[in-house]
Amino acid sequence: MAAETTRPKKDTKKIRAAIKRRKHATYTPVKPDMQLGFIHNNVDCIGCRACEMACKDKNGLPPGPRFRRVQYIEGGTFPEVFAYKVNMSCNHCAEPACLPTCPTGAIFKRKKDGIVDIDSTLCIGCRRCEAACPFGAPQFDPEENIVKKCNMCVDEIEAGRKPYCVMACMMRVLDIGPIDKIWDGSLDTVAIGPHDKVVRQVKNMADIELTHPSIGFVAHSKGKVE
């Protein structure tokens, strides 16, 4: 009884001001201290999908969702035929489109290394992030009615190791590193050959200006964007 009488009176003006502040707020992207990203060599990838398998295995995914996808691109007319692979999972974008769509705050970007992670236990399965991502990264798990996505095997990163997909790559065409080093070609990795030039976009990939994805490619001559 005494506690009730001592409770401070509600300041409706203050509450209204707080509601107004909260209303119409906007989303400001996290600026990470360092941004990690993937590098994929489109030319030397043989499309074995070992990375996909390792990813599904590590994340215990049922049939359906695939965080990482190896896409086969083939064409030409004999004798000028070509084939190459474009391999993408989450691109851990500088300004991810998935993040602001989430009504529960399940998706977040780590300040430490720019990894975009999801706490799927907070997901209510509205699937907005899946629609908003220009690179098809968030994957819907129909069994649990929630969305899951690649988190660059954040537990492995914390332990000083590389993600499962990178470790499974028998051709060593997939790697991770600080994205600035990937883009300027200075990363010490066998995924980038001595004369290879790293590009940020390849044909048929969504416009990188939408979200600034943290990924680099060694593009095939037929997959280069002029």
Add this chain to the structure above:
Amino acid sequence: MKASIATFISLLLVMMSLSSPAADHQKTTLKKPEEKKLDYHRAMWDPIHFQPAIAKATNEQCLACHKEILERKVRKTSPAGVPAKKALAWYQTLNTYQGPQETFHRRHLVTPLAKKLMKMKCTTCHQGENPREEAPIPPDQENQSFTLRKQVNPKTCLMCHGAYPYKIMGLPGPWNEVRDQFQNNCLLCHSTIRTNRHKVNFLNADAIEEAGKKDSDVCYGCHGGRQWYRISYPYPRHPWPGMSKETPDWAKNRPTESPRRFLIQEKSASK
């Protein structure tokens, strides 16, 4: 002679068996899938999932197989116990956001505000090329008909989910920062500037204008309030009365008309 007649007849038979692509799509386009009992892969590669058949597909045709799009509900609580009722994103604090949490398909097609302001149908966004693994041959340089890992070209989403171009508009800052200076009223300027707007077949232009007059949150809802992407959509330049004849730098090379399939006289992207 006999041999040449036989060759001619066999050639005729071969030609008859090769009907035109248009006739083919008439034959195989899904109409009553339950009768055809298509298996998963046959259904996936049915011509209705590709151009040109998808351009003419009706919602009924799409929903005959994909009815879960409208039936699916969000979870009542997340696996960790967060109730969907209590979840609210920053953009959902706008006055225009109503009702419980819904899936994005329902928010675009059947929720009250969607029905009031939009006339979207499945093919407004979905333009075919659904099987995600297969890139078209040759690769599509412009990313117009196929985007890796996507069933919808994100540029379509950009029309309503792009950045608010306050610099181009000559405003001192983004709308959420400067709206009080403009009495949170878009029509303060837009009753005379860029008055020719929303004239596309998937929007209900009159209803949007009416709703915008009552509450500028409706305008902001699409123009910055649901900004997923960091760039703005280059809207076509529709002249308005008193508009300067000189094209400013930022508008150079912009089209003067919306893409053909969104024009009002074209019905393909509208209900």
